[in-house]
Amino acid sequence: MNTGFSDEFTLNRFEKDGDELDQDQSLARAGVVFDEIFQRYQSMVFNLTYRVLGDREEALDVSQEVFFAIYRKLSRFRGQSSLKTWIYRIAINRASNRCRWWNRLRRRGTVSLDEHLGSNDNRTLSESLESAGTTPEEALLLREKRLEIERSLRRLPVQQRVAIIMRDVEGLSYEEIAELLQVSLGTVKSRIARGREELKRRLNGTLG
Amino acid sequence: MRCEKVLGQLSLHIDEMLEENLATEISRHLRSCPDCDQEFLRLSRLKEALKCLQPVAAPDYLGDLINLKIQQARQESWQKLLQSALEYRWSRIKTTEGMWYVTRLMGALATVVFFVAISSAINPFYFTLANQMPTQIDWPRSESSMQFVQGVQQALGMPKARKMPVRSQEASINDEYLFHLSQSASLTDHNDTVSVVTMVDRNGAAKVQDILEYPSDDSLLSDFTEMINSAGWRPASQNGRAVDSRQVRIFSQIYVYN
Numbered sequence: 001m002n003t004g005f006s007d008e009f010t011l012n013r014f015e016k017d018g019d020e021l022d023q024d025q026s027l028a029r030a031g032v033v034f035d036e037i038f039q040r041y042q043s044m045v046f047n048l049t050y051r052v053l054g055d056r057e058e059a060l061d062v063s064q065e066v067f068f069a070i071y072r073k074l075s076r077f078r079g080q081s082s083l084k085t086w087i088y089r090i091a092i093n094r095a096s097n098r099c100r101w102w103n104r105l106r107r108r109g110t111v112s113l114d115e116h117l118g119s120n121d122n123r124t125l126s127e128s129l130e131s132a133g134t135t136p137e138e139a140l141l142l143r144e145k146r147l148e149i150e151r152s153l154r155r156l157p158v159q160q161r162v163a164i165i166m167r168d169v170e171g172l173s174y175e176e177i178a179e180l181l182q183v184s185l186g187t188v189k190s191r192i193a194r195g196r197e198e199l200k201r202r203l204n205g206t207l208g
Numbered sequence: 209m210r211c212e213k214v215l216g217q218l219s220l221h222i223d224e225m226l227e228e229n230l231a232t233e234i235s236r237h238l239r240s241c242p243d244c245d246q247e248f249l250r251l252s253r254l255k256e257a258l259k260c261l262q263p264v265a266a267p268d269y270l271g272d273l274i275n276l277k278i279q280q281a282r283q284e285s286w287q288k289l290l291q292s293a294l295e296y297r298w299s300r301i302k303t304t305e306g307m308w309y310v311t312r313l314m315g316a317l318a319t320v321v322f323f324v325a326i327s328s329a330i331n332p333f334y335f336t337l338a339n340q341m342p343t344q345i346d347w348p349r350s351e352s353s354m355q356f357v358q359g360v361q362q363a364l365g366m367p368k369a370r371k372m373p374v375r376s377q378e379a380s381i382n383d384e385y386l387f388h389l390s391q392s393a394s395l396t397d398h399n400d401t402v403s404v405v406t407m408v409d410r411n412g413a414a415k416v417q418d419i420l421e422y423p424s425d426d427s428l429l430s431d432f433t434e435m436i437n438s439a440g441w442r443p444a445s446q447n448g449r450a451v452d453s454r455q456v457r458i459f460s461q462i463y464v465y466n
Contacts, residue, residue, distance in 0.1 A: 038271060046266035060270065067274045068281070104303070149257050167223070168258035174225060193219035200247075200254055207253045 034071050037083070042067075045091045051165045052095035053102075054154035062098050066091045081179075088180050092162055099158045145206055152202040160195030167192050209237045214244050222251055379408040379444040379453045400425055402432050403458040410450040412441045420456065432459060 045066050050059035069090050166172045178188045214237050220226050221234050238245045301309055405418040416433045423429055444453035
């Protein structure tokens, strides 16, 4: 399956001579490959899960799950899709499941997600300043605007949120999104259009 | 072009996902319609704002956490792993996916029923019928229920019921030709067997109801069916009255005349 991702890193060398190696060697090699994968994709996975879940602690937890799943399934990865696609898919599935789980709890009244979402911005001061403009006022305004967008994004239905994040934040093409989510192109188009419409409605004042 | 149609396509237009003709038409419309143009502008701002969302740095200790988890997993025995996996699955069933599992289970059951039904329709299971059907069925009766009935009868002043002996006689073939034919031993190496379920009605007419065993020579079966239907039968009787009765007739070692 050709995914169109520019993923020069593949597990080919690991896969090809895997048969000739004894088990210990292949395990050691798997460890090396896993470290390489972790270094390469940790920020992608963390960002994606953070954007989908909107919570740093949850994103940390789900990222651990994702990498643990990668570690366990690595030996069974046969390269039907590119490594990046595979990791993306695991991360999105795990994050969406966690989101649905939260939504169910919220519906049962066990926990208030709004309350949970309210205390999300756990960034340090330096991080905030780095991301901001030159003067403190501008920085504050930008920060407010960004928070407003993030808040609105979190309130979208999971499927629309995931589609929007993949398209507008991660910059993937419609075809790539369809392949990752394993849905039709039409579904991706409608999810993105509806999600944007909803975001536009919510951010009425912020967008001008 | 109408505004509603244009607004519905704006999301695809901004991503350049529309065909050239439609895209040109929409661009033309946007130039002439300030409302739609405003919407397009807002959509562009939204897209820009989303694109500019700052990437969040993963904490340094993420790698340590994962390593810890991997080491824990290595040390844990398979029983513990199995237990935690089962606990996790059970909690999922309990909290989230109850209906999903129920529908799966029902689907599996429906499949089993379906395949059993299909296979038994292809290869039906025959009950082996006794050579003679019972003329009287002895329903099991408990003593207490009989005593109760007798008590009621006594209280109502009814005469005590007498048990009537049932005299019965089974149906038999009057036609000597068929009788001898069916009893004849084979003189050649033909050793065909036909067994049929025959219904002899109270008028002495017989009809083949079911064939339990087919002869290897198909023509024999039609001959026998014809003969059974046309033979003279004495109907079965019960307490002196002719009744319908069913019989299983087995014709074995049939001698075939040229």
